[in-house]
Structures are given as C-alpha cells and as structure tokens.
Amino acid sequence: MHGPANLYEILDEVLSMYRLGDVASDHRAELEGFRGWNYVAITSVARQATRALVYVYDDSKDPLARTQRKALRMEFGARWREESVRKGLVREHQGTVADSTHPLMRLLNRPHPRQSGGAFRWEQMVQLRLHGCCLVFNRPNVLKTRTVERYVIPMAMVTPIRPGRYQSMPRGGVIIRPQSWTTYSASYDEESFSAIRQFVGVELPAEMLTVIKYPHPFLKGDGASPTNAAAPWIDASNALDDCRDKFYREGPNGKLLLTSDEDDPEKLSEVEDNLSRRLSDDGAAVTFVGKATSVVHKRTADEMQFVEGHDQLRDCVLAAHGVSRSSLGIQDGMTYSSLAASLLGTSMLSIQPDMDLIADEDTITLGREYGEHVSIELEVPAVNDPELEDRRLEADSKIGVMTVGEYRTKRGEPTFGNELDGFILTANGPVDPRTLIKASGAASGFIPPVDKAIRIGHRKLKHVIDVDPTLLEEISPQVTDIFESSGFRLRPLDDDNEESGSSGLWDWSYGTDAVAFVKSIPSLSGRDELESKLLEVGRAHKYACVMLKLPEAIEDAVLREAACLNDADLSVGGREDEPHVTALYGITGASVDEIARVVSRLESPLVSFRGVTSFPGGDRGVPLIVAVESPALHAINRKLRDSLPHVLTHPKYNPHVTIAYVNDSSAMDGACSSITGRSCYLTKAIISMEDGTKAVVPLRRPSMQEGAPAVTDELRSVISGNSPSSTI
Structure with a gap:
C-alpha cells in the first residue's frame, strides 16, 4: 500500500499533468456566438492586448523582484517605474531587463515569421474570452532545447485527449479534428481549407503546448468560458438584434399596406387567411379595409422594448467581459476625468490580469529555457488623467518631496544638468x-x-x-x-x-x-x-516573523527554569511565556498565505541546546537565552531570507531560546541546566503577523538521506524532546 507521503506525491503528479482532457462547454457554439455585443466586447479587450509592452527580466540577483514589481504596479499603477526611481526602489526591484536582441524578446515580438506579437496576443485574448482556454503550439529547434516558433490553435479545431489515454501522449494533448470547423467551412470551397486539412488527425502532446485558461471550478482539463457563462445574455441580445432587423425592414410604422385588384370577397378572404397564417409568427393581424387595401398590424417598437432591452443586454454582456462602455467609444457626455477613470478601471481590473496570466504561463513554459530566474511580463499602458497628474505635481512641489530635476522630468522638460536639479521644491520655491x-x-x-x-x-x-x-x-x-x-x-x-x-x-x-x-x-x-x-x-513599527515551536517537554522545562528566577532580577521584558526559536524576524510586505506557502516546504530541523548565555541589553532588559546549535536552522533562515521580503534587523543569525529579560546577566547562573545538551526536532512553525494574528504550519518530516539516523525508538524520543542525549 502507498503511504500518505506517496499518495500526496501521486496526487500532486496527477493534478499537475491534468492540463487537458475535459470539455467544459461547447466550443463550436461559443464560436457561433462571436457576434453582436459579444464580438464588440471581445475585440475591445483584444485591441488593448495588442498595446501590451513586453519585458524579459533576469532576476537571478533578487528572486523576489518579480513579486515586488507587481506590488509596485498595484500601488502606483502606470507610474510605478518613475515612482520606483524617485523613491530609490528601482535598484531593489527592477532586475535586469533584456534588450530587443535577446532571443526570448525576439520570439515574443515575432512568434513566427508571418505574425507580429500584437496579432498573436489578439488571438490569445479572443480564445480566452470565447472559450476560457487558449492553446499555443511551441515548435522547438532541431535539438529540442528551445522554442523557435509559436502558433495559436483555435479551441474549436481540436479534440482534447486525457492524460494516459494514448501511449504516445502520457500527459495528454490534443488531436486536430475536421468536424470541428464544418460550420465555417461549409460556406467555402475545398481550396479555402486545404492548408489546414493536411493536419487533420495530427496529435500534439501537452509537452509541446502552452495551456492558458481561466480555472474551471470542477474540471481541471478545460477552462471556464466567459462566453458560455453569459450565453443567455448573448443569445437574447443576438435574438433581439435579429428581431430589430426584421422589424425595421418592414417599415418605420410597423405596418404593411397591401393593395389588390380583386373584387371577389371570397378570394379576398382567402388571401387574408393565407397572409395571417404566414405572418402569425411575427405577431401580425391582417385586416382588409375597403376594396383594395389590406393593413397588417404589427407589434410596435415600444411594445417590444427594443431600446431598453438593447441597452440592458449590452451592459450584461460587457460586464461578463469586464469592459466599460467608454472603452468601446460610447462616451457621450463624459468628462475627460471620468473617461480616464473608466479606461483605467478596464485596463487594470480586466485586461492587465489576463496579461499577467499569459505572462506567468509563458514564464513557466519559455522562461525556464533561458534560466531559472528569467521571467516574462506583459504590461498594458494605462490611460492617465492629465488633470490629476497636474494636481499631484502641484501638491508635491510645495511640500518638499520633489527636486527640480524630478519635476522637469515629469513635465517632459530637459533637466538643467547642474546643481539646480538637486534643489528641493517648496512652497517658497526651489531651496x-x-x-x-x-x-x-x-x-x-x-x-x-x-x-x-x-x-x-x-x-x-x-x-x-x-x-x-x-x-x-x-x-x-x-x-x-x-x-x-x-x-x-x-x-x-x-x-x-x-x-x-x-x-x-x-x-x-x-x-x-x-x-x-x-x-x-x-x-x-x-x-x-x-x-x-x-x-x-x-x-508603531512592527514586523512579521516565523518562529519554530518547541516540543512540549522542552517548553515545560524552559518555563520551569524561568519561574525559578527571582522577580527582583526581572526587567520590564519579564519572563518569556511562549518559548520558541526564531527562524526569521523582519518580514514585511507578505501575507500570511504567502509566508505559509514557503514555510510549509521546510523540513523539521534537528537542534541541540548548548550553554546558557545572554545578549547585550536593550529596552526590555538583558535577554537571558539558551544557545541553539543547528546547521539546519541556518539553512532555514537562508531559505526564508531568499524567499520572503524582509528587513535584516541583525547582521548575524544567532538561533536561541529566550528564557526571560533580566536586569543583570549574572542572573543566569545555574539556569536551564535541565535542557542543556539535549536535542530534538522542531516539527511546527508559528507565523506571527504584524497585527498580532498567528498561524501554525506543520513542517515536513526530515528527509532520511545517506548518513541520516534511522527512525528508532531513540530517535522518536529525540523528536518529542524527551531524550537527554546530545549525540543524535
């Protein structure tokens, strides 16, 4: 039988490979819905995607730079680069930017010889918004070491294959099927589709594909289609458009005036019945007036609510795609400020997240071909409000936070090139x-x-x-x-x-x-x-930290030793009521979930408790501590420092357990003799956030590598902290 660890590994392998194989919606029906307001909304998003700027960063010197750039973009929006320079953050967060000659930049700007990068991203956005999934075929070079060409494959043209179904595609893939485009090919001759028909039946394994999708709430092998989710609104809007078209073709008054030379009443009645049957589906009532005239009464435009229904369905479809009316050019009566705010909202809340999604998937697929820390970023230039920028500049120029050089740069003017550029702008002028x-x-x-x-x-x-x-x-x-x-x-x-x-x-x-x-x-x-x-x-300033919880036996021993100290010897810091070993203090700018993801990958360290000593006194008094020796702890500290944004509050990491804060280090005489020389594994971590909230995260079992101790009864006692031995 598989143990729990093996089951988790199998589950991880299955879920990670399950990128294709499910069909969450009818992709051909979604393709037929690419008209009306759905077409207008999707093409509006695609147009914005073509404006995206492509960046390739090398973050080998700072693995957290990409996360920090995203945080800056969310904080400052389109001004994040200039604000980073002004606040001195650019060296910390910008990374090394590849130029246009970099092979990855060339591939992103020209995916294949017959298509530009902008047109390529247009196709990607259309596929995402229509089907919730976009497939990109990555053609490798002869040595199969790097991707040299990329093609977007329409979802309505392929049939997905589940992982393991075919021996040739263990991780799944797609097969190009002819029936997928019969709806469109019916109106064209054979020559129109001769180029693509030669690929009918071609199998494309998942290893050659980049799969970008909106996650489906249940099916792992397909995306959640916005077009399918909004199908009732889209279908109603298209039906209303068809009805409006037929209605207005019949005349502005909604009536049909028929004339006839027939004098026989019976024949006129027969004609009337025939017309009524033929027009009854359209809501017409046929009545002959006089000898030679027939009036066909239709439902009026007001009764059909063409105007109200048209606007309501339009707004519903646009909301499904996160598009504002102003981004479509419907902006009558809007001020420039409201127009800029509307366009900025569409860009930052709808289009930029899609660009981040595409860039993240491309980084996983293409970035690793050029190095572990190479990342791809797509940034849609935001539309700024000049009036807001003017007000911001006017305010900054009066409170002493901007130099003359910075002000002229923001205004698009050249700097003076002398010491005047460094003068501070105040309400009284440059100083x-x-x-x-x-x-x-x-x-x-x-x-x-x-x-x-x-x-x-x-x-x-x-x-x-x-x-x-x-x-x-x-x-x-x-x-x-x-x-x-x-x-x-x-x-x-x-x-x-x-x-x-x-x-x-x-x-x-x-x-x-x-x-x-x-x-x-x-x-x-x-x-x-x-x-x-x-x-x-x-x-007022506090930081988050990661602490390692002591086994119960060790914790009780430390608390007993602290209780033995005289109250007169204690300083304002008092006794430590939750003894622990700090792994990293000074974490800032990270959520508890982000910290937990890093901590959960750490293995339980083996620690040994050495002598009792003290640190130099501070505001809380002299820390009375037990020194902790553990190479694994130092490795954990390095891992946390490399993975989380932090402030290094101490130049050297000295793991320890604090007993209490005393007035004089002489109070340590004879303290903690019961745990000195003992060893144990620390199996749980405590995340303490700036606001006081805490979370407990279990650590992984220590890997039993060559040279590691076998799992014996003695080792189990070490893990629980009950062993007096210091040799394990």
Missing part, C-alpha cells in the same frame, strides 16, 4: 537641500526630510547608515565609534553609489542609537521634534 539641514536659514522648528537627512539601508550581513555629507562632517568621533561597534557603518549619502539607497524601510529597534545620533549634532534645527518623531515611529 538648496543643505539649508534644510543646517540651522542657518531654516525655519524655526523645521523637521528635515528624514529620507534626506538619515537613511538606514538594511543589507545582508551588515547595516549601513547613509548620511548627508554635510551632517557627516558634524558627527563626533565618539558617535561614530558607537555605531561602528554596534555593527553599523557610516557612509556619505551618494545616490550614484551602487550600494547606496534605502529599501524604504526603517528599523527602529535601534531607536536609542538613532536618537543619540541626532543629539550629537547641536546645530541641527528642530532636533527635539525630530527626536520625538523617531521614537514615535519606532514604537
């Missing part, structure tokens, strides 16, 4: 930034811009404080020694320096040192206000 820091010439009580006066950038294995050069000259050697001894390095602020530039995050766990730094500069205007601002921000 030399040095006058904002020095007391002379500064307004009383003025607080200098923190990101210009002091910027703390967190780097791996070190802390760097970037300081304005004018301030650096006034820092006393004593303060410099304090920072250097604490692991900080002072450096003149230089935006051209490759290392320089803050991540935009401040770590105020070093608030005491920051205040001491401010106090060391007597001539700084508004020093007291700045000092209080630093402390206030420090108290």
Whole structure:
C-alpha cells in the first residue's frame, strides 16, 4: 500500500499533468456566438492586448523582484517605474531587463515569421474570452532545447485527449479534428481549407503546448468560458438584434399596406387567411379595409422594448467581459476625468490580469529555457488623467518631496544638468537641500526630510547608515565609534553609489542609537521634534516573523527554569511565556498565505541546546537565552531570507531560546541546566503577523538521506524532546 507521503506525491503528479482532457462547454457554439455585443466586447479587450509592452527580466540577483514589481504596479499603477526611481526602489526591484536582441524578446515580438506579437496576443485574448482556454503550439529547434516558433490553435479545431489515454501522449494533448470547423467551412470551397486539412488527425502532446485558461471550478482539463457563462445574455441580445432587423425592414410604422385588384370577397378572404397564417409568427393581424387595401398590424417598437432591452443586454454582456462602455467609444457626455477613470478601471481590473496570466504561463513554459530566474511580463499602458497628474505635481512641489530635476522630468522638460536639479521644491520655491539641514536659514522648528537627512539601508550581513555629507562632517568621533561597534557603518549619502539607497524601510529597534545620533549634532534645527518623531515611529513599527515551536517537554522545562528566577532580577521584558526559536524576524510586505506557502516546504530541523548565555541589553532588559546549535536552522533562515521580503534587523543569525529579560546577566547562573545538551526536532512553525494574528504550519518530516539516523525508538524520543542525549 502507498503511504500518505506517496499518495500526496501521486496526487500532486496527477493534478499537475491534468492540463487537458475535459470539455467544459461547447466550443463550436461559443464560436457561433462571436457576434453582436459579444464580438464588440471581445475585440475591445483584444485591441488593448495588442498595446501590451513586453519585458524579459533576469532576476537571478533578487528572486523576489518579480513579486515586488507587481506590488509596485498595484500601488502606483502606470507610474510605478518613475515612482520606483524617485523613491530609490528601482535598484531593489527592477532586475535586469533584456534588450530587443535577446532571443526570448525576439520570439515574443515575432512568434513566427508571418505574425507580429500584437496579432498573436489578439488571438490569445479572443480564445480566452470565447472559450476560457487558449492553446499555443511551441515548435522547438532541431535539438529540442528551445522554442523557435509559436502558433495559436483555435479551441474549436481540436479534440482534447486525457492524460494516459494514448501511449504516445502520457500527459495528454490534443488531436486536430475536421468536424470541428464544418460550420465555417461549409460556406467555402475545398481550396479555402486545404492548408489546414493536411493536419487533420495530427496529435500534439501537452509537452509541446502552452495551456492558458481561466480555472474551471470542477474540471481541471478545460477552462471556464466567459462566453458560455453569459450565453443567455448573448443569445437574447443576438435574438433581439435579429428581431430589430426584421422589424425595421418592414417599415418605420410597423405596418404593411397591401393593395389588390380583386373584387371577389371570397378570394379576398382567402388571401387574408393565407397572409395571417404566414405572418402569425411575427405577431401580425391582417385586416382588409375597403376594396383594395389590406393593413397588417404589427407589434410596435415600444411594445417590444427594443431600446431598453438593447441597452440592458449590452451592459450584461460587457460586464461578463469586464469592459466599460467608454472603452468601446460610447462616451457621450463624459468628462475627460471620468473617461480616464473608466479606461483605467478596464485596463487594470480586466485586461492587465489576463496579461499577467499569459505572462506567468509563458514564464513557466519559455522562461525556464533561458534560466531559472528569467521571467516574462506583459504590461498594458494605462490611460492617465492629465488633470490629476497636474494636481499631484502641484501638491508635491510645495511640500518638499520633489527636486527640480524630478519635476522637469515629469513635465517632459530637459533637466538643467547642474546643481539646480538637486534643489528641493517648496512652497517658497526651489531651496538648496543643505539649508534644510543646517540651522542657518531654516525655519524655526523645521523637521528635515528624514529620507534626506538619515537613511538606514538594511543589507545582508551588515547595516549601513547613509548620511548627508554635510551632517557627516558634524558627527563626533565618539558617535561614530558607537555605531561602528554596534555593527553599523557610516557612509556619505551618494545616490550614484551602487550600494547606496534605502529599501524604504526603517528599523527602529535601534531607536536609542538613532536618537543619540541626532543629539550629537547641536546645530541641527528642530532636533527635539525630530527626536520625538523617531521614537514615535519606532514604537508603531512592527514586523512579521516565523518562529519554530518547541516540543512540549522542552517548553515545560524552559518555563520551569524561568519561574525559578527571582522577580527582583526581572526587567520590564519579564519572563518569556511562549518559548520558541526564531527562524526569521523582519518580514514585511507578505501575507500570511504567502509566508505559509514557503514555510510549509521546510523540513523539521534537528537542534541541540548548548550553554546558557545572554545578549547585550536593550529596552526590555538583558535577554537571558539558551544557545541553539543547528546547521539546519541556518539553512532555514537562508531559505526564508531568499524567499520572503524582509528587513535584516541583525547582521548575524544567532538561533536561541529566550528564557526571560533580566536586569543583570549574572542572573543566569545555574539556569536551564535541565535542557542543556539535549536535542530534538522542531516539527511546527508559528507565523506571527504584524497585527498580532498567528498561524501554525506543520513542517515536513526530515528527509532520511545517506548518513541520516534511522527512525528508532531513540530517535522518536529525540523528536518529542524527551531524550537527554546530545549525540543524535
């Protein structure tokens, strides 16, 4: 029998390969519905897709750069690039952009010799919006190492094959079937379809296809079609169009005037009956008036509610595709601001997500051919409101957050190319930034811009404080020694320096040192206000963290040792009521689900508890700790740092278990002797978010690789934390 682990692996394999094989809707019927408002909505989306800009990034230096770019795009919209440059985030998040000569860029801009990239994406969007699924055939080179040509295959032209049905297609695929296009080929001669008919019966395995689809709520092998979901609205709209066409062809008054030279009443009655039978389906009532005239009374346009029904069904179909009326050109009576807002909503909420979906699938299929960290991004340029941009520029130019050079760049004007470009725009005009820091010439009580006066950038294995050069000259050697001894390095602020530039995050766990730094500069205007601002921000700022839960036996031992400490020896931090081992502190900008996905892939680490020691004292007191030794813990810390956005609050990772916070490290004498030398596996992780919410995530079992201990009774006791041995 398969164990639980093997069953999970089998399930993962089955679900990951099940990309084709199901039929969730009638794709030929969806193809016939490609008219009326459905056609208008889909082509509107396709037109926007052709405008998409193609980018290929190499994120090998920062694997999280792609996630950060998406976050910036959601925060700043179309302005995310310029805002990244202005806020110093571009080096952190932009990655290396491939130029137009890169082979992957050439493939995306010209999928095959007879089609442009814009037309290719038009086809993709039509397939997605019609069928909920788009198939792209990737033709490999001779060595089958890279894709050299790409073709969109219409869903109505293929029959899907389930995985494992044919030996030649273990992961499934599609077969080109002739009956799939009989509806369209009936009106053409044989020569019109001779090119495609030569491929009838051709089998295309899933390995040669990129499958892009809207996930179906039940069927894994097909997409959820928007056209099928909105079929009642689309069919009603098309029926209304047909009825309107027939109605208006009969005349503006909805009547048919018939004349006849027949005098015989019986023959006239026979003609009347024949006309009534023939027109009864259209709601006509035939009555002869006089000798030679017959009036056919029809339902009026008001009775048929042509206008109201037309508008209602139009809005329903457009809503199914997430398209606004203004994007179709229906914009009478709209101001430019409302028009821009409507177009922006369609672009960001409907079209850009589809572009992200296509780019993600292309990254999986094509990006891996060029490297693990190569990613593809498609970005639809948004329509900005010039009036809103003008108001934003006017406001920014008065509050000291923009330089002259930045202002001129946003206005599309060339910079001056001298020191004036670095002047800060204020309500009183451009001001030399040095006058904002020095007391002379500064307004009383003025607080200098923190990101210009002091910027703390967190780097791996070190802390760097970037300081304005004018301030650096006034820092006393004593303060410099304090920072250097604490692991900080002072450096003149230089935006051209490759290392320089803050991540935009401040770590105020070093608030005491920051205040001491401010106090060391007597001539700084508004020093007291700045000092209080630093402390206030420090108290408010928190980070998320990942902690590893101790086995119950170890946790009880730590709590007992903490209880033995005298209350007089405890500082404001008190006893630790939930002993744990911190894997990473300083996580920011990630949701609990994103953190849990990373943590759930980690294996339970084997840890050993060593001696009792302490860390240097802080605001909460002197931390009394048990040192923890574990190569696996250091590997987990590296994995979390590489996978999650974070601020490195300590230059070196020192795993430990905190017992309590004491006034003096001498209180550690004889503490925790009961767990020193013991070993155990940590099998659960606790995710603690900034708002205090917590989530428990079980870790994977440790892999039994060569050299690993066998699963014996002794090892089971180690996992539970009951073993006194430190040799396992």
